[in-house]
Amino acid sequence: MRHILPLLVLALPFPAAAQPVLQLPADCSLGETCYIQNYVDTDPTEGAVDYACGVLSYDRHKGTDVALPSLAAMEAGVNVVASAAGLVRGVRDGMEDRVFTAESEAEIDGRDCGNGVVIRHEDGWETQYCHMKQGSVTVKAGDRVEAGAVLGQIGLSGRTQFPHVHLSVRYNDAVVDPFRPEAEPGQCGLAAGETLWSDPPAYQAGGLLSAGFAAAIPDYDAVKAGTAHSAEMSSTTPAIVVWAFGFGSRMGDILSMRITGPEGEIFATETELEKAQAQYFRAGGKRNRGALPPGTYTGDLTLTRDGKEISRIATEMTVR
Template identity: 45%
Template sequence: MRRALLLFALAAALPARAQEPTLAWPVDCRIGQDCFIEDYVDQDPEPGRQRDFACGYNARDAHRGTDIALLSFDAIDEGVAVRAAAAGRVLRTRDSMADDRLMRGVTNQNACGNAVLIDHGGGWQTMYCHLRRGSVAVRPGEPVEPGTPLGLIGLSGQTNHPHLHLTVTKDGAVVDPFRPAADPGTCGEPGETLWQDPPTYVKTGLVTAGFSTAVPEFEAIRDGSARAEYGAPALPLVVYALMAFAQQGDVLELSAAGPKGEIFRHSVVIETTQNSSFQAYGRKAPPAGWPLGEYLGEALLTRDGTVIAHRFAHIDLRP
């Protein structure tokens, strides 16, 4: 009896093993309809290369979180809520940075933009980045439950399009919620996740999209030299998109709009399943030239009417 009591006392004195948090969907949006998962945690340790948890290309080099992206800049003004993914307590917040696509004043220290950091106990934390200025709805020290409103998706910090960047950490190390038990830097078949209702993984994605002033070559798209951030009014405007693992029957829509409205909107049905392929479409400048100012391009990839990938492109036309 004394031995049993001693063992019980020792067991009671040991700290309980912290449970992994179960994550609820953190954005008020419908995945595949008005939002999608744009990028996952990068599992490739080599600089300049990227690989998601399932060995696809839906990640960016050295990316440390999950990006849930919206399909429209208008959604920022309409207000799309970000909610706590799990119960915990707010550690820190930031709510003073401007929503600025040009990322003026952004440094390594504030790249997350307006944000909320939540502690879930046992070394687990979640960080919610790029919130709209003035929208943060919680304060440090406050308890939260799954679904507690934290703020609205914005354009603060190091981002040029509206999305939530969610980072999950355990004892300071990044954990991919889609494959939490895997060794860092590895990829493979999806297994157990931290998600309460795991989103469906789609290997197909858009590696990049951009503006060019002529139909670009494949290698120029891959190495980045095709991208034009500035252009002249007399030059053509072309939007291109580089796809990974696009399947036969997928539909890619390329569009561009400027100061006077839409310039073009062009759809193409993918005819052949390929690991890597690109499409481009554009228009020659009108006789008087394009109006000066900023132009927004979009590449939207759908499968059976469901959004599986989307990228924005930007160019500024100057004299």
């Protein structure tokens, strides 16, 4: 049977022994302090499909985006780390952290990656880390780094609208999806033993990222900044509103929002999400005509897809 082995090896696009084993490119906990907003686009046509045949990608996206739920989390500082050991081939720093708009396109001038690092691994493999925080890059070309070595911090530089690190993986300059390195169009999900990850991150097909209370429907910018939540409110607040920020919605998702006060439930609603969106926020609540009883108020937010709860988040506020 030994003669079968060379045939199998030839059938692979790259030699299995030379593949790097990758770890998450950020020092954060998926599902708790960070999440994956986008995967490599596996659809060769104009559409976008991630490796799990979900919608968490966009046309021609060439990497994996590990994102933070707010600008406040970015400002607090989350390290970008080397996914595997290698030699730093190049770095860029000095670009401003700002949300990408049509107006800033000229300024970015093709430097879509923003502040970033490229690491060369053995046998033609390379990883690239993008959108790092201005002034945070701690390595230079020629440095040898171990897996997990700090390269800088997650930022908002280059072509990006939310804080994240974009990880590109390449073999001989061709993009490789670390979740499905030997992609066959039309397949969905992980193939056993085939990913490049040492511990493949679980696929989360959308969910709730943050929630809070406010005295009025908050600005979306404040939600994304992480400053929209009021932990304390006056008993004579004009309104009591609960809000939720989520990613990866699909048409028909149901978001239920409930506010419970010291004397029981005071507000409950269910909203159907009308379309697939990379990010979204929703708010609901009621006017306050008298005085809210003092005490603790809880907001419970649940996201249901196809009859199954896929995400749940709670928030708290005190009326004094």
